[in-house]
Amino acid sequence: MQILPDYDDFDATGLAQGIAAGDFSPEEALSTALARVEALNPQLNAVTQVQADRARETIKAGVPKGPLSGVPFLLKDLGAEAIGFPGNNGSRLLKNTTYSYNSNLVQRLLAAGLVVFGRTTSPEGGIGCATEAAVYGGPTRNPWNTDHTPGGSSGGSGAAVSAGIVPAAHGSDGGGSIRIPASSCGLFGFKPTRARLPDGPASGEGWGGMAIEGFLTRSVRDSALLLDICSGTDLGAPYVAPPLDASFMDALETSRKGLRVALCTTTLDGEPVDPECAAAAEAAAALLSDMGHHVEIAHPEADTAGMMQAWTEIVACGTALGVQHKLKRLGRDLLPDDLEPVSRSACEFAATISGAAYLDALETVHEYGRQMAVFFDRFDLLVSPTLAEPPARVGRFSHDRESYLDYRLGPDGVFAYSPYTASFNATGQPAASVPLAWSRAGLPIGVHLAAPFGADELLMGICAELERAQPWFHKRPPLAGMRAGEGSRVNE
Template identity: 40%
Template sequence: MTIDEYRQHDALGLAELVRKGQITPMELLDLAIQRIEAINPDLNAVIHFRYDQAREEAKTADRNAPFAGVPFLVKDLGMEIQGMPMCVGSKGYRDYISEQDSFAVQKMKRAGLLILGKTNTPELGLTPFTEPKLFGPTKNPWNHAHSPGGSSGGSAAAVASGMVPLATANDGGGSIRMPASCCGLFGLKPTRGRVSWSALEGELWSGAAIENCVSRTVRDSAAYLDVIQGAAPGDPYIIAPPKRPYLEEMGAAPGKLRIGWSGAHTLGLPVDGACQKGLVNAVEALRSAGHTVEEVALPYRKEDLTEAFLVVVAGETAAALDLMGAYLGRKVRPSDVEPGTYALNLLGRAFTAGDYAFAKHKWGEITRRIAAFHEKYDLLVTPTLAQRPIRIGALQPTPTEDRILAVINALGLGSAVKATINQLAEKIYGYMPWTALANLTGQPSMSMPFHWTEENLPIGIMFTARMNEEDMLYRLAGQLESAAMFRSYS
């Protein structure tokens, strides 16, 4: 098999070739490593490598496993692999080595996936772009001047460029769906509680974050979620298991759905014409498939969403730095993390327990409002992002903002940081006004490409369903896959 032939197959297709004896796991690993070594020095998608261990595992690979012998990459955040670094994009964790596999990683290995390494992520997964100071920025394979999104940008760049057919991603505010949109991939955020976190974590970001993957085909995503879904002892959320495998769901008809769509920016800002064009294309595809589609007003207020999300994320960042301090054996210093991370931590400490409780009350209020919306509509459809993939560096703090953050961090002025953090947050919300909703409510939500810009950049459209209805999303994705604008990278 040549590299070009390797890149034409999805993960299930490669596993089928292994089962038929047409190729060996070792041969697949060699092809993936060849591809990584050829293009990763430019893209900077993979930051830790595990070639020797993967080759040892390939010798005893179960050829009847669903992903038998398939090369695979894991995001360097959230999922622990025994003996591997987990830096989460931070200098404070640059020497951390995982002592055990996460529950989901154990499932990945049993499913036949051969883990070759770990992919780049912004520090603590905090931004919708992947530009950690520790490892440097990851480039979008389709246009190297632009970002692959975040925080799963390393995984998305690796999959889009053909290093591997799928890779792990996780999503606390859009971090599966945004990189999928920026790189022309399929990405689905599951329902809260669908996938267990690490052996040491019950939840991340107060239940907002969850694990899945980015992939080039819908069926790979469905089969992967079949593998990793399910709770572990001690998990805080236990939800109903799927009625049948998601891989079976994507081949079933979704029925006639009632769908509400909106292209209105939650902050009242203009939306990029390319994103509007993608939305038009998706609405036309839905109507052609026989669904009832109508424009709706967004069923929540932007003030509730942005403030409620910021309070919790700031508090979680403060807690994350406390955990880092426990690992380091001392209090975290501003030099251990990036300026924006340290400032967000200070803001988290300036908020009170009452602020956090009130924010969580708002989460519940928004969730009730969205549930009322779904009494009438099966899906809410919006662009995934309000702008085409940004240029690398576009959302970084300006030099003035950096100087302000440096002073605030040096003096520990948590109460003074809010105005600067709000200014930075407004820039980021301007780019990603819709994705965080499903993280607050816990709903499943997916992104599929429905347009390409003149700069050869993909535009994703987001479909959000009721709680526990990943099955419907996979059925719809299977129906729309031929109408969506997936492209092969060359």
């Protein structure tokens, strides 16, 4: 089957438009994606469970006529229950879990005409900021430099989109798991307001309402379109997001002036971060100022450290619950090789948390949301780095550590590395990572923007304005020039 030579020139929206116009076919788009998996995945280890024949049969049977008909797509291997696509959830214990139904999110994606052909790697249970699960036989690597991580927990999706395997992919975010890979891979990642997207029918809430679905994309409009496709509550949902005024796509064309922008170049607790990351946030704030917004240096007066302790307790309990459910279905006890050390330690820690202590952790998270709401009563946006430093080297955040608490809260733990993102899972606010900077070593550095609860359209519109002011679409990683059979391409 013919390979599309200009595949990189299209985002998912553009690819769908080309297919609809008859410029190329869904078969050609799928064949190109599969060829890139074959050429690049041995170096990246980002794509798993490739089901080429199933995807071809989907096309042959006729994909639904939707806004993304015929576009090849990948689901994260964490949640996203889908008929015919077993889930590992990054775990040897959960390997090859089959599903008799499609999640509501997956159902909406399929109805839009996307052609799912595989899954992308994630760390065990989604609790890491790197993607190095043993079930996949090794770490997932960053296309910009394979010695570095693409982030987590949607690291496989980040690597696959950045390398050009697919123009967009599914992700999820319970503490930064879309925005961390977006920052690490030079992509756009948008975490919408709590309950903007469906969780059902398998779950009413993830991690006390802190986890939400989403996408990794090369363009802002792809994220906007995917969110429009999937937005809306599902039956029995315990939360509901404030209604949108129009749509995410409409927000792309809405120009705003005079927004009140807070710039924070330290952590939210006032600790210093890598100078290159701080400089990226400063440059973004200067760009916003040039666009007519009012910028001042400020950071929230909120107990971020206390929130992260509570977050860590809630996620430990969530990890233990998932393990217990699987063992119950298997009808056996936990075996020594079922879990990696961090996950096993999380389960052991969860066993020390009483019901009252769990509820107290939830109250701490809710109180943090109220503290942040006071800050966002003064500001329309908070701008910071996405991470405290450029992408970490592979191995630094592997799950080989024996202490879950040290992994999350220690001086070289996840929270020190990613001190911003989880705050907005706790509050439920919309937040995004925008690829506006690269380090001297050529690694992507994301800029993080957060907006008040429910202000998704405002945030999406600002991200679109930043994209127009400082385009990034054609910045490609070195690995993108190493695809078999497609000639050489240098990084731009």
